Amino acid sequence: MIPVAEDIGSEALLRMFTTFPKTKTYFSHLDISPNSDHLRCHGKKIVQALAEGARNISTLATTLAPLSRFHAYLLRIHPTNFKLLNHCILVTLACHMGDNFTPVAHAAIDKFLSAFSAVLAEKFR
Amino acid sequence: MVQWTAEERAAIQGVFAKLDYESVGIESLTRCLVVYPWTQRYFGGFGNLYNAEAIMSNPKIAAHGIVVLQGLEKALKNMDNIKKTFTALSELHSEKLQVDPGNFQLLADCLTVVIARRMGTDFTPDIQAAWQKFISVVISALRRQYY
Numbered sequence: 112m113i114p115v116a117e118d119i120g121s122e123a124l125l126r127m128f129t130t131f132p133k134t135k136t137y138f139s140h141l142d143i144s145p146n147s148d149h150l151r152c153h154g155k156k157i158v159q160a161l162a163e164g165a166r167n168i169s170t171l172a173t174t175l176a177p178l179s180r181f182h183a184y185l186l187r188i189h190p191t192n193f194k195l196l197n198h199c200i201l202v203t204l205a206c207h208m209g210d211n212f213t214p215v216a217h218a219a220i221d222k223f224l225s226a227f228s229a230v231l232a233e234k235f236r
Numbered sequence: 237m238v239q240w241t242a243e244e245r246a247a248i249q250g251v252f253a254k255l256d257y258e259s260v261g262i263e264s265l266t267r268c269l270v271v272y273p274w275t276q277r278y279f280g281g282f283g284n285l286y287n288a289e290a291i292m293s294n295p296k297i298a299a300h301g302i303v304v305l306q307g308l309e310k311a312l313k314n315m316d317n318i319k320k321t322f323t324a325l326s327e328l329h330s331e332k333l334q335v336d337p338g339n340f341q342l343l344a345d346c347l348t349v350v351i352a353r354r355m356g357t358d359f360t361p362d363i364q365a366a367w368q369k370f371i372s373v374v375i376s377a378l379r380r381q382y383y
Contacts, residue, residue: 122361129361130368145361198345205352206359214263214288217349218271 116162119203120154121146126199134192157196164227175230183234190235193228200224238373240315247366251351251359252312260350261301266291267346275339304343311374318377326381337382340375347371 125145128135141149160178167174182188201221205212269276270288279285282296291297307325314321329335348367352359 126361126364130365198348201345201349202352202359202364205349206356209353209356212349212353214267214270214292217267217346221271 115207116158117151117155119200119207120156120158121151122154122206123196123200123203124150124154124157126202127196130199131192131195134195137186137188137192161224161227165223168223171226171230172233175227179231179234182231190228190232193232197221197224197228237316238318243362244366244369245315247363248312248315248370251355251363251367252309254355255305255351257302257305258298260347260354261303261305262292262298263301264343264347264350265297265301265304267349268343269297271346272339272342275342278333278335278339308374311370311377315370318373319380322374322377323381326378329378330382337375337379340378344371344375 124143128138128143135143141147141153143150143153160175164171164175172179201217201224204220205217208216266288269279269285269291276285279297282300283294284290285294285297310321311318329337348364348371351367352364355363
């Protein structure tokens with residue numbers, strides 16, 4: 112998935128901003144119009160972080176500790192928003208992977224994204 | 237009352253026009269039962285739900301998939317009054333079936349994923365947004381009769 116990190120990441124973000132407009136409130140400092148440099152760059156960052164998590168899947172809490180602190184103390188994102196982005200990532204993958212996005216793959220990725228978000232949200236309180 | 241723009245109506249009609257109830261219904265239910273296994277609690281009498289292959293070839297699940305999509309079609313045909321259209325269905329889910337309403341969103345999400353898989357890049361962000369708005373109105377109508 113890494114070579115298309117930018118495409119998948121930016122599409123997932125765009126889907127999230129279009130379907131759940133309240134999520135845009137966290138990005139007033141960026142230009143998040145479709146295909147903007149900021150959107151593509153940010154999308155790439157997110158997918159790269161997910162890939163890093165997948166490579167260290169048994170030590171998610173330690174690997175993601177800096178990102179976790181960042182999301183909790185600096186970004187202070189309302190935790191329900193992680194689910195919205197996760198859903199949009201799944202939809203993006205479904206659009207592009209077609210038949211390869213089997214129910215079992217869907218379950219595994221959903222489980223991984225939930226675990227990832229749980230770690231990102233764990234330092235909130 | 238929910239306001240629908242002409243574009244939203246067109247987008248939702250467009251999605252339905254491409255839906256093959258038989259295959260979409262069973263695939264959405266299968267994904268729901270596999271990705272969120274606790275939902276299997278509502279399908280005790282349906283036979284073998286052991287794994288994805290078993291669920292996909294289960295005739296009771298297939299039949300039920302069609303029932304679910306026919307319900308959604310009812311909402312589509314009564315888009316300006318989904319609340320009232322779904323009163324009986326809401327009572328059924330709360331009183332008789334006793335389904336935790338949190339699970340409606342899970343099945344809806346799986347249905348959205350199945351549609352995305354079939355439509356590919358035709359399922360644009362704008363069409364997704366309109367579709368999800370429709371689904372959230374349907375879910376809200378289904379939740380209304382829970383006390």
